Amino acid sequence: MKNFLDENFLLQNKTAEKLYHEFAKQMPVIDYHNHLPPDQIANDINFKNLTQVWLYGDHYKWRAMRTNGIDESYCTGDKSDFEKFEKWAATVPYTLRNPLYHWTHLELQRYYNITKILSADTAKEIYDEASAKLITPEYSVRNLLRKANVKVLCTTDDPIDSLEHHKKIADDNFEIKILPAFRPDKAMNCDDAAAFNAYVAKVEAASNISVSSYDDYLKALKNRHDFFASMGASVSDHGLEQIYAEDYTDTEIKNIFAKLRSGTNVSYEENLKFKSAMLVDFAKWDHEKGWVQQYHLGALRNNNARMMRLLGADTGWDSIGDFSQGKALAKFLGKLDTTDQLAKTILYNLNPADNELMATMIGNFNDGSVAGKIQFGSGWWFLDQKDGMVKQLNALSNMGLVSKFVGMLTDSRSFMSYPRHEYFRRILCNMFGEEIENGEIPNNIEWVGKVIQDICFNNANQYFGFGVK
Structure with missing residues (x-):
């Protein structure tokens, strides 16, 4: 019987132990998506x-x-x-x-x-x-990050954010890269005209651009996208139930925007068309700058209306959704690929029933231009646990190249969440170790160890172009 949480926790055989302790354990951390507050890092609280x-x-x-x-x-x-x-x-x-x-x-x-x-x-x-x-x-929070061997950390930031805290961190010459990520979910949320117009006013203030038309709105948001790039951003992120990929014309979108600006709520169909257009525009900007775009898909949010009224969003009332993902996702990625404007893309799936769908979808748009250009992201939220990680890794291994996977991230609001990378690495090493001992993978420890190190750190470092050691 093993002791709880000993040095070989989750490592079920000698080969797994060797892979973890000699290859995975010492690798640094690139946390390319989290929700840590940059002000706390700036002030080193x-x-x-x-x-x-x-x-x-x-x-x-x-x-x-x-x-x-x-x-x-x-x-x-x-x-x-x-x-x-x-x-x-x-x-x-x-x-x-x-x-x-x-x-x-x-x-x-x-x-x-x-x-x-x-x-x-x-x-x-x-x-x-x-x-x-x-x-x-x-x-202090900076020393907590040092303890976790973090080399790069990408926060999640609204387009209207001043990024003043990122500027302070950069001015301090903090050796860990703390970079913003562009999260424009609110910018495309037209569910309520009044809330949308309140947000547009904030975009006007942040960009110093007056918005009276859809073209103005795009100009103001592009101004913010450019500003994020000037502050070191190279990553965008979207939290969506599903990808929006409705057909639309430019005239339709301009009319929908005008309707919203008049304070009138739009129809369901207009809502979907507007969000579809905005996603395409954001994606084109990402491609133009060589950014990586991330899509977190499948969360059914704010299910408890009473507690939503009392506590607001992000307080623990969300669940896995059962949305239809495949057709719209293929259409959206295909639209960008057709004009050669498909940026490097990571797809995160919250419903394990869609794992194989995601694992095969990425292969449709991996065109050989970049290793692992389209990624099936790690198990996230309800799936960033042992069972969820194993299922994601197996689906990716069976239907893609797990060797080109960019690995784990925290997606957390806590500075104490970095052992999740260790948790992932132990699970990863155990999977490979078990298959080596079963004769399913050659007993070439050096090669398998290199693949594991790539998944833990090297692939992400190359994919995002962070250039850290």
């Missing part, structure tokens, strides 16, 4: 306690606490930080077989060298020990 770094904004933990019968006041409410932590600690023993159990104890070990199991009984001791470290200079 220290969190005051374990709750602040661990529970603030973490809807994964909130969902588990709610399921355990914990009142909302201990999740997003006004209870004290330690009271919230106590309730989380009391919940942890009941998260067995949920990835939260593994992540929680990996993070305690890797950041604080705490090997005790978190529970109601150990809550005070662990809280005090970790919090005492967090307030020291060694545990």
Whole structure:
């Protein structure tokens, strides 16, 4: 029997152990998509306690606490930080077989060298020990990133963002690249005319361009896209239920925009056409600049209307959606490919039923111009756990080239999430190690080790053009 979370955690054979400890473990981290607040990095803050770094904004933990019968006041409410932590600690023993159990104890070990199991009984001791470290200079957010061996970190930023915090970070000559990523979801969201016009006003202010037509709107957004590029951005990102790929004419889109600007809500069909047009324009700009575009597809968001009204978005009321993805995705990518304006693209899938669809879709548009030009992204959100990662890796291996995969990312709001890269790497090494020992892969440790290192770091470094060592 193995000990819980020992040095060979998730490594089920000697070959897997060798692959992880000699090849994967030491590789740096490129985190090309996350939701970390750049202001906290710019100011190199220290969190005051374990709750602040661990529970603030973490809807994964909130969902588990709610399921355990914990009142909302201990999740997003006004209870004290330690009271919230106590309730989380009391919940942890009941998260067995949920990835939260593994992540929680990996993070305690890797950041604080705490090997005790978190529970109601150990809550005070662990809280005090970790919090005492967090307030020291060694545990500032920049040092937390250094501890995790992070080399590049791409935040997620709205087009109207001033990027002032990124400028401060760059001016400080911080050795870890902290780069913005262009996330224009709000810019194309025309579900509500009033909200859309309020956003257009913000685009006008940010770009200093008056918007009275669709062409003006594109000019203002392109101004922001150019500004992001000047600040080091080379990545865009979209969080969508599904790709929009309706047929439209320029005249139709201009009329729809005018209708929105008049304060009139548009029809369902007009909504889809407008979003389709905007996605194409954004994609053309990405291709023009040589950026990588990312599409996170399949989330059914804000399902609890009552809690959405009380708490707002991103508070833990989302689920996997069952949208039809294939036809529109092929049409959208094909439209760009036809005019040779298809940028390097990563597709993230939230419904595991669509894994094989995504794994085969990327092959339709990998044209040989760039290794792995179109990527099937790592398991994300509900799927960034052992089962989800294995299924994604198997689908990609069976129907594409896993050797050209750009690997793991955190997609997190927590500075303590970087052990997820370790988690992924252990799972990856175990898969390869098992197949070597089964005689399914040649016992060429050096070659397989190189492929693993490529997946962990080298492929992403080359694909994104970050040029770090």
